[in-house]
Amino acid sequence: MAERVALVASERGLRVDPDLPLASAALADAGVGVDLVRWDDGAVDWSAYDLVVVRSCWDYAWRLEEFLGWAGSVPRLRNPAEVLRWNTDKTYVRELERAGLPVVPTVWDPAGADDLPEAGEWVVKPSVSAGSRDTARWTTPEEALAHSSSLTGAGRTAMVQPYLASVDDVGETALLFIGGRLSHAVRKGPLLARGEGVRQDRDSRGDLAPTTPTDAQRQLATAVLDAVPGLVGVTSPPLYARIDLVEDGAGRPVVLELELTEPSLFLPQAPAAAANLVRAVEAELSR
Ligand SMILES: Nc1ncnc2c1ncn2[C@@H]1O[C@H](COP(=O)(O)OP(=O)(O)O)[C@@H](O)[C@H]1O
Ligand SMILES: [Mg+2]
Structure with missing residues (x-):
């Protein structure tokens, strides 16, 4: 009997995630039975799948405990629930920093202007968020x-970072690791416009292009991925990971985000990478 894999999304992810048709077609071509399912569909028997792969669960940020509770109840989930629990709160950035990895300088829950990082512009974001929700770029300390x-008043953890101007010209580089190996990389353009304030409807999928990472980017992303099992307390590398790097003022790569939950894999920008996903899923199935 063919093995059965579920690719899991939110209601909206199922409709509009451009990775899903490419991923499911590649798996089906390889003879794997694929279902595209909502994570919050109570009628699904998760134990019937040989593997359940989290994909575009874009609503987790405002349903976090419900989402993590669901993840904990699914046998054979990738990435596993422990990884999701660790990764859905950007406080992991602090752990990466403590592990000696260069990250975007971040101040957590500043009490006053003296606490703000030195900068001419700031980015403020909640530690639990995706798709740049509740995130904004500010030009004055008062606004930041x-x-x-x-955010703090609403019981959330606020992150304040210098706005890294390099994002406006060189952009952000996303390195995709599938099955523990570098698969491909994509350059993302800037997302936060000056003076725009908080917006909930930004679309980051417009400004994407395949790119070749530099040696420094590759080395840093690999070091971050290698640190994950030790930091999370798991043994195997994640099935999928996206490491988003930006440049600091000196042109060195620093970590903006380590996405182990529901990263867009940018398969439309790198269609050949679907084969890497198939290989990694097959490796998990034969474990
Ligand atoms: N410190 C920063 N400097 C410049 N741009 C930033 C900074 N932090 C975030 N951004 C912009 O905001 C976007 C969303 O922020 P990010 O930290 O990636 O959170 P998420 O993608 O989870 O919403 C980034 O892709 C980038 O364009
Ligand atoms: Mg991001």
Whole structure:
């Protein structure tokens, strides 16, 4: 009997995630039975699958405990629930920093202007968020503080970072690791416009292009991925990982985000990478 794999998404992810048709077609071509399912569909028997792969669960940020509870209940989930629990809160950035990995300088829950990182512009974001929700770029300390206080006041953890101007010209580089190996890389353009404030409807999928990572980017991303099992307390590398790097003021790569939950894999930008996903899924199935 063919093995059965579920690719899991939110209601919206199922409709619009451009990775899903490419991933499911590649798996089906390889003889794997694929279902595209909503994570919050109560009628699904998760134990019937040989592997359940989290994909575009884009609504987890405002349903975090429900999502993690679901993840904990699914046998054979990738990435596994422990990884999702660790990765859905960007406080992991602090752990990467403590492990000696260069990250975007971040101040957590600043109490006043003296706490803000030195910068001419700031980015404020909640530690639990995706798709740049509740995230904004500010040109005055007052605005940055007001935003971070509103997040803290709502019981969230606020992150304040210098706005890294390199994002406006060289952009952000996303390195995709599938089955523990570098698969491909994509350059993303800037997302936060000056003066725009908080917006909930940004679309990061417009400005994407395949790119070749530099040696420094490759080395840093590999070091980050190698640190994951030790930091999370798991033995195997994640099935999928996206490491988003930006450049600091000196042109060195630093980690903006380590996405082990529901990273877009950018398969439309790198269609050949679907074969890497098939190989990695097959390796998991034969474990
Ligand atoms: N410190 C920063 N400097 C410049 N741009 C940033 C910074 N932090 C975030 N951004 C922009 O905001 C986007 C979303 O922020 P990110 O930290 O990746 O969170 P998420 O993707 O989970 O919403 C990034 O892709 C980038 O364009
Ligand atoms: Mg991001």
